[in-house]
Amino acid sequence: MEMIRLEHVTKSFGEQKVLDDVSFSVGEGEFLTVIGRSGCGKTTMLRMINGLQTPDSGHVYVEGQDVGTADLIALRRRIGYVIQNKGLFPHMTVEKNITYVPVISGRKNREENREQALKLLKLVGLDASVADRYPDELSGGQQQRVGIARALAAKAGILLMDEPFGALDEITKRSMQEELLRLQNRLRMTVVFITHDIREAMKLGDRVLVMEEGKIIQLDTPEQIRKHPADRFVEELTAF
Numbered sequence: 105m106e107m108i109r110l111e112h113v114t115k116s117f118g119e120q121k122v123l124d125d126v127s128f129s130v131g132e133g134e135f136l137t138v139i140g141r142s143g144c145g146k147t148t149m150l151r152m153i154n155g156l157q158t159p160d161s162g163h164v165y166v167e168g169q170d171v172g173t174a175d176l177i178a179l180r181r182r183i184g185y186v187i188q189n190k191g192l193f194p195h196m197t198v199e200k201n202i203t204y205v206p207v208i209s210g211r212k213n214r215e216e217n218r219e220q221a222l223k224l225l226k227l228v229g230l231d232a233s234v235a236d237r238y239p240d241e242l243s244g245g246q247q248q249r250v251g252i253a254r255a256l257a258a259k260a261g262i263l264l265m266d267e268p269f270g271a272l273d274e275i276t277k278r279s280m281q282e283e284l285l286r287l288q289n290r291l292r293m294t295v296v297f298i299t300h301d302i303r304e305a306m307k308l309g310d311r312v313l314v315m316e317e318g319k320i321i322q323l324d325t326p327e328q329i330r331k332h333p334a335d336r337f338v339e340e341l342t343a344f
């Protein structure tokens with residue numbers, strides 16, 4: 105099944121065309137990585153999927169529903185959004201952050217919420233003792249894990265990740281990558297993952313989307329991209 109589809113999406117900020125006739129789709133359970141130079145439109149594209157940005161023309165569909173006419177609050181509850189160094193509510197404990205969506209959706213049983221939070225912490229490789237801490241009392245890597253736990257608690261079938269591991273050291277980054285792949289496989293989440301790191305893009309993605317100046321240059325499996333780079337830019341990018 106198709107989870108996300110962009111159809112001829114165009115977006116400008118003032119004179120600058122940031123997305124230029126972008127079309128692609130992401131299947132259920134697929135892990136799509138997105139790579140391209142700074143400013144090429146990656147974040148703008150990602151934010152369209154949960155309705156934080158609207159296209160000037162074209163359409164974005166999530167699970168067949170046009171985001172332009174969807175109930176955005178309901179939509180965002182189905183989509184986890186994990187961004188570097190942001191995204192957690194600073195005034196809420198880790199537990200409250202994780203159970204935020206279930207609670208606002210009406211699940212008020214405290215014990216049940218606590219239990220779920222602890223289970224999810226374990227699942228993302230965190231100790232139960234962090235449940236009562238605040239986000240700024242956690243390391244960057246721990247915060248990312250909490251962000252993922254929160255998306256899982258919301259039973260988000262779709263996870264949008266904008267350079268989630270960009271600020272992490274190599275070792276933590278690697279273990280987070282492994283963990284994410286394991287969870288994604290197990291829970292069959294659909295993931296769109298922006299990165300600046302081509303190794304990360306090739307390692308994590310079932311397919312890799314390469315962008316340049318608001319256009320898709322290539323969208324293919326890591327193997328095909330390596331074998332048949334669409335142009336010099338992709339060739340240089342993947343020459344490692």
Ligand SMILES: Nc1ncnc2c1ncn2[C@@H]1O[C@H](COP(=O)(O)OP(=O)(O)OP(=O)(O)O)[C@@H](O)[C@H]1O
Pocket residue numbers: 117122140141142143144145146147148149
């Ligand atoms: N709300 C906005 N208003 C005006 N310009 C914007 C806005 N959001 C983004 N831009 C501009 O649009 C372009 C694309 O931004 P975007 O954040 O999508 O790029 P990106 O590929 O994610 O970059 P990076 O890799 O540096 O995060 C940039 O030139 C940016 O300055």
